[in-house]
Amino acid sequence: MSPLLQVENISKSFVGIKALTDVSMIVKAGEIHALLGENGAGKSTLMKILCGVHRTDAGRILIEGQDCVFARYEDAVKAGVGIVFQEFSLIPYLNAVENIFLGRELRSAFGMLQRGCMRQRSRELLDRLGITIPLDEPVQNLSIAQQQFIEIAKALALDARILILDEPTATLTPTEAEHLFAIMRELRRQGVAMIFISHHLDEIFEICDRITVLRDGGFVGERAVGSTNIDELVEMMVGRKIEKSFPPKPLNPPRDEIALDVVELQLASGDPVNSFSLYKGEILGFAGLVGSGRTETALGIIGAIPTTRKKVRVHGKDAKLSSPSDALLQGIGLLPEDRKGEGLITSSSVRNNMTLNNLGKYKQLHFFIDRKAERDGALDMMKKVKLKANGPESRVDSLSGGNQQKIVIARWLNHHADILFFDEPTRGIDVGAKAEIYQLMRELTERGFSIVMISSELPEIVGMSDRVAVFKQGRIATILEPPQITPEDIMRYATAGETNHNAGIHHDFV
Known part of the structure; x- marks a missing residue:
């Protein structure tokens, strides 16, 4: 050649x-x-x-x-x-x-x-x-x-x-x-x-x-x-060795408190009825083939798409989640798969993107925004998520994919959301930035945040999840716990349809 x-x-x-x-x-x-x-x-x-x-x-x-x-x-x-x-x-x-x-x-x-x-x-x-x-x-x-x-x-x-x-x-x-x-x-x-x-x-x-x-x-x-x-x-x-892309998992995964309790969820008439629990301080992976219903389940929970049956408890209390704004009030946030189209205003600043859904936090005299307080808040969030940018006024579209994802995470932290759905959190992100996102996710769970991670990458599911809900054709076929969290077990349930017969009974996921 x-x-x-x-x-x-x-x-x-x-x-x-x-x-x-x-x-x-x-x-x-x-x-x-x-x-x-x-x-x-x-x-x-x-x-x-x-x-x-x-x-x-x-x-x-x-x-x-x-x-x-x-x-x-x-x-x-x-x-x-x-x-x-x-x-x-x-x-x-x-x-x-x-x-x-x-x-x-x-x-x-x-x-x-x-x-x-x-x-x-x-x-x-x-x-x-x-x-x-x-x-x-x-x-x-x-x-x-x-x-x-x-x-x-x-x-x-x-x-x-x-x-x-x-x-x-x-x-x-x-x-x-x-x-x-x-x-x-x-x-x-x-x-x-x-x-x-x-x-x-x-x-x-x-x-x-x-x-x-x-x-x-x-x-x-x-x-x-x-x-x-x-x-x-x-x-x-x-420019350096990444010995371990995934931070170590806790030796004793948390089981003390249920942060999100999905008692039943049916998206449409005739669809399977699913149920699961998310513990405080854990990462629950949603695995399955494309089209298996992982993202739809998350959207149904937060009220972004209609459901025919839904009963959800947040921190032990019944919660009515008819819309994403209801979910927001309950401290539930979503990092969407399409971060540029649905998660960010890329032509705007880091500051605006971090504070846009919680501007009331910076109100003064009931009408005006305290811009200094807003800027200081953005600077604080930039430090917390280790954002690499020239400052809070930097345009989002000038930043890398990994830093853009950190801005979405920072927005929810600024709103004090403690239950987060991460949909394909590292799609289009390079290996170095992936390791930073993984570390940030684990630091969040150590601080008591609870995360549902939807991912099409098996290594990511295996490396980051404390438990894994495996979807097949809209149904949670099983929920895997260590040491069963392996690529082979995940793919077996995702493709062969070997269903845990207790999967439809809510308390078997607790």
């Missing part, structure tokens, strides 16, 4: 802040090349330079040995560079064909749209990927995986020889991710070079050929997949 793309000594600064310093990388034709690094390591900046969104301050880009200067995105496209961003750039009310050819529609000599040609070309592109998608359906009605494949088809329609995939599996199920990998292997066979960015290191070893690691905007090293391991990559990324 010959070098198709060469990046030589690239440097880039923004308002005096170094984003990249002297970074080099070689990507060969027909190769899947991983680009690794913590959030803030410079991966996104480098990719935006490669696709013409940013211009370099120093260094050069060569494609097939020829110097390329990308002043804009269209220049990169003409050179054969395509990118699939983590956040899709599709128009939701347009169909697949219209999205694939958006801005470069095929027209006849008389300026008429050649809809038939575009449709045929779209079908050929999707056939090349080995997938079938309804071409006339608005993409907002398609699955996330189907939208992902349309993004790839859109890039290939530009005759991309170099394809950048930024966290493409972040929102895919394991089955969908395997389909994506099959497509990537076929593209590799066709000679397409791919740069693959992922925080899931197991994926790197499954699909990639070589790896380039960045740290703090600088080049750390390059490795062939077959000559390295996860421990070495983690040390290269974070």
Whole structure:
């Protein structure tokens, strides 16, 4: 395989802040090349330079040995560079064909749209990927995986020889991710070079050929997949060994007080009736396949979605949780799976995001907000969650995913919520930030907080949970306790449906 793309000594600064310093990388034709690094390591900046969104301050880009200067995105496209961003750039009310050819529609000599040609070309592109998608359906009605494949088809329609995939599996199920990998292997066979960015290191070893690691905007090293391991990559990324990603669990898990007692919960008529208890100071994992009802159960408890039957006690007292505001009054908070779309106002400041649901705490004269008290409160919360930011007025969208997640946690701590639902708490977060989130969660439980952790990552469930409720098709199949908290036991109940016959009896979960 010959070098198709060469990046030589690239440097880039923004308002005096170094984003990249002297970074080099070689990507060969027909190769899947991983680009690794913590959030803030410079991966996104480098990719935006490669696709013409940013211009370099120093260094050069060569494609097939020829110097390329990308002043804009269209220049990169003409050179054969395509990118699939983590956040899709599709128009939701347009169909697949219209999205694939958006801005470069095929027209006849008389300026008429050649809809038939575009449709045929779209079908050929999707056939090349080995997938079938309804071409006339608005993409907002398609699955996330189907939208992902349309993004790839859109890039290939530009005759991309170099394809950048930024966290493409972040929102895919394991089955969908395997389909994506099959497509990537076929593209590799066709000679397409791919740069693959992922925080899931197991994926790197499954699909990639070589790896380039960045740290703090600088080049750390390059490795062939077959000559390295996860421990070495983690040390290269974070600059230190992470001996244990998961903090130690308590030797004697708490059983003194029930913080949340879900006596019965039925989401819709005909659905299973579930029950469980959450002890004060514990982490209860919600495990199961995607679509098994984990998130829906949490949303039903806090009143975010309707239920047909619900009886809940909070700290021993009956609680009416008809809406999230009711849950908030009871000290129950949710860190949603989509932290950017549902958990944060990313264009606003750290301070605003930390205090927005408890502004009454800072009122003076019944009408005005004491801004000094609000700022001091935000500074205090920043210290408690070890937030890395220039100050409380920093914009949230300037921070890494791990720090954004800490802001959501801080908001609930500021509101004195002591029962927290964490839905996919480390999705899209690098390994170093994951370890910090895990440590923070364990520190919270040591202070008496109670956490329900919903996660699709088995190592996370096993490493963090004091007990695990395993879901299958909307039903809690069993609740596992140590030493039965193993990947094998979790998957057996999640897939084989071996149900604990006492699972429907509330007191057997106490």
